[in-house]
Amino acid sequence: MGDVKTILERLKKIDLLPTFPHIVHDVLRIIEDPMSSASDIAKHMDASMVGEVLHLASSAFYSRAGIRKISSIEQAIALIGYENLAHIILQMPFLILAKKEDKFLDVRGFLTHSTLCGYVSKNISYTTLLGNPNETYIAGIIHDVGMIIIYRYFHDEWKEILTLVHEKNMQRIEAEREVLTVDHGVIGAMLLDLWAIPPSISNAVRFHHCPTEAKENVENVAAVYIGNIFARQIDFKAIENNFINFMTSNKNIVEEIDRFRYPLSSNEEMELFKKVYDALNEIKKMFRGIEDD
Numbered sequence: 001m002g003d004v005k006t007i008l009e010r011l012k013k014i015d016l017l018p019t020f021p022h023i024v025h026d027v028l029r030i031i032e033d034p035m036s037s038a039s040d041i042a043k044h045m046d047a048s049m050v051g052e053v054l055h056l057a058s059s060a061f062y063s064r065a066g067i068r069k070i071s072s073i074e075q076a077i078a079l080i081g082y083e084n085l086a087h088i089i090l091q092m093p094f095l096i097l098a099k100k101e102d103k104f105l106d107v108r109g110f111l112t113h114s115t116l117c118g119y120v121s122k123n124i125s126y127t128t129l130l131g132n133p134n135e136t137y138i139a140g141i142i143h144d145v146g147m148i149i150i151y152r153y154f155h156d157e158w159k160e161i162l163t164l165v166h167e168k169n170m171q172r173i174e175a176e177r178e179v180l181t182v183d184h185g186v187i188g189a190m191l192l193d194l195w196a197i198p199p200s201i202s203n204a205v206r207f208h209h210c211p212t213e214a215k216e217n218v219e220n221v222a223a224v225y226i227g228n229i230f231a232r233q234i235d236f237k238a239i240e241n242n243f244i245n246f247m248t249s250n251k252n253i254v255e256e257i258d259r260f261r262y263p264l265s266s267n268e269e270m271e272l273f274k275k276v277y278d279a280l281n282e283i284k285k286m287f288r289g290i291e292d293d
């Protein structure tokens with residue numbers, strides 16, 4: 001059993017990615033300022049992080065046809081682009097923490113879901129003016145980091161949570177609160193706060209399952225909350241060329257958005273679905289090979 005104080009003490013002992021907080025600040029700056037250079041990101045990376053980026057850039061997750069050998073960080077950036085680089089970096093905690101894959105964790109599912117949530121949250125912010133798209137993009141990608149923390153550092157509790165979910169039919173969030181007093185949103189945000197990640201991002205992570213509890217950064221919270229719902233219900237494998245089906249089966253998202261701001265006009269609605277649909281097809285290309293890797 002955990003209480004918030006004990007959880008915090010345990011989180012403080014996590015010696016993970018010491019350069020990650022700097023990198024998040026760099027990523028945010030680079031996304032906001034197209035004039036800054038990707039070498040700004042590279043200069044804060046330690047050797048193991050550079051190694052991970054090169055490895056990932058060469059892997060089936062990101063490689064485009066025919067490009068397999070990537071030997072320098074500059075080459076990786078040139079090939080995969082800033083946005084993909086930012087997104088690879090932001091996924092680093094997942095990848096490092098989830099290295100010991102076992103039957104309790106679907107790493108690939110995590111990566112796909114996190115990527116979707118980042119892109120969808122960003123597009124919700126762009127089209128509905130709910131929150132800051134750069135912040136909701138980052139928050140969307142790392143919103144479930146707490147789940148990986150529970151898996152890796154609170155492994156007994158993780159198993160207890162799964163037992164409650166499978167044997168008592170409890171909702172996952174409820175089971176987390178029962179076992180750990182708080183859910184994975186709060187745990188992730190506690191770690192991000194320790195890492196001095198801006199509250200505009202950590203709050204969106206903290207409240208992504210309970211947006212009405214947020215007192216600050218409520219728009220970012222709303223965008224990531226909706227982005228998460230959207231990302232969970234999208235049938236990623238089935239998105240082919242049927243925009244109308246896509247729009248119809250995700251229509252509930254509009255009601256969610258209307259809860260947090262004035263109702264979307266039909267033009268805004270169409271623009272949002274188009275943007276998300278295009279983003280999904282981009283992600284699909286990015287993850288080419290994910291199904292058969």
Ligand SMILES: [Fe+2]
Pocket residue numbers: 143144184185208209228
């Ligand atoms: Fe979540």
Ligand SMILES: [Fe+2]
Pocket residue numbers: 113117143144228
């Ligand atoms: Fe999620």
